[in-house]
């Protein structure tokens with residue numbers, strides 16, 4: 001062996017191969033131009049939280065469901081589906097490029113309903129995607145390549161931080177329309193309609209189908225109808241992002257109201273679905289992308305192009321998560337169980353909202369705190385300013401996003417009721433902070 005090495009190094013020296021220079025050249029000239037990127041806003045919070053050694057730290061930043069003990073939750077229906085899959089001794093062959101038909105049909109039915117005209121006449125093009133983010137990316141990339149309208153995406157203000165990032169990454173121009181009114185803590189219907197009327201014809205509007213992230217503010221049914229009318233009039237294409245079906249009201253059908261209304265009103269659309277939250281399959285990365293194409297022939301052409309795109313990015317989708325989803329949605333008994341599991345999670349969120357509101361109002365504050373319980377879904381948009389959020393993090397080790405968004409499932413009964421758990425006083429500190437910010441006092445605790 002030493003003999004071989006000696007020969008090799010003699011050869012390299014003879015040919016002037018200098019390892020040190022190879023390494024430094026690679027570092028400086030190939031990648032030296034790469035600037036340090038900022039940490040991801042939300043995942044960066046979790047990283048900072050992990051680094052914090054204070055035992056009383058609390059992370060209210062991440063949008064993942066937690067149970068009463070603050071632990072990740074595995075849905076009973078998911079456990080059962082996993083058992084069924086395990087016992088069936090399935091193989092690990094490639095899935096079709098677009099995903100298994102049983103999966104795609106079931107998820108489209110979940111979104112559009114059993115009576116959907118598009119599903120009946122097969123004018124939809126539905127493919128499995130890498131969770132909701134992958135569906136958004138694939139859908140928007142498809143837009144940049146094939147869309148016959150105006151390649152411009154309009155995003156609500158505010159919106160999930162990854163929406164503009166995806167657009168930037170694929171050079172798709174994006175603009176903002178009014179959505180949240182900080183004065184009322186509610187939906188700005190007039191502002192949204194005015195802005196839609198000014199959108200160029202044939203542009204694309206992104207709509208959160210339910211449980212808007214980060215505000216927790218959704219349009220009411222009659223407001224959805226008005227939005228549908230102006231969007232139709234303006235000939236704008238709706239792109240629904242449905243990452244929380246079931247999480248807003250506890251009913252997957254109620255939460256699909258907007259998507260189904262828009263279909264009934266004759267809109268073509270794009271839909272991104274995710275099973276991260278409503279099945280707790282965060283790490284499985286399972287979702288779907290659907291185009292309602294108008295007719296079967298167009299749907300077939302669209303499918304051929306989506307498949308080409310998928311083939312060049314990840315070739316075929318992953319099978320484990322989609323098997324779980326498909327097993328649940330295609331088994332009537334498991335489906336019933338899952339509906340109960342979703343309702344249980346949504347109910348816990350609603351209870352935590354009530355408790356948070358009571359926790360604040362119960363401390364003698366005369367102001368209205370209805371927005372905490374009016375908002376729905378995972379997040380509570382507190383109205384805290386970035387400097388206040390920073391102070392909460394620095395002084396109290398409470399982690400939340402800079403815009404004051406709290407992930408409500410991370411609040412536990414112990415923290416609200418103020419029992420002797422170490423975390424209790426810390427979430428109470430959030431309550432106090434909100435309270436005193438509202439009453440314009442500068443001191444708290």
Ligand SMILES: Cc1ncc(COP(=O)(O)O)c(C=O)c1O
Nearest residue numbers: 131132133160213241243274276
């Ligand atoms: C509004 C919105 N869309 C899409 C997603 C995508 O999530 P995932 O890629 O985990 O399915 C999220 C997740 O937080 C979200 O909040």
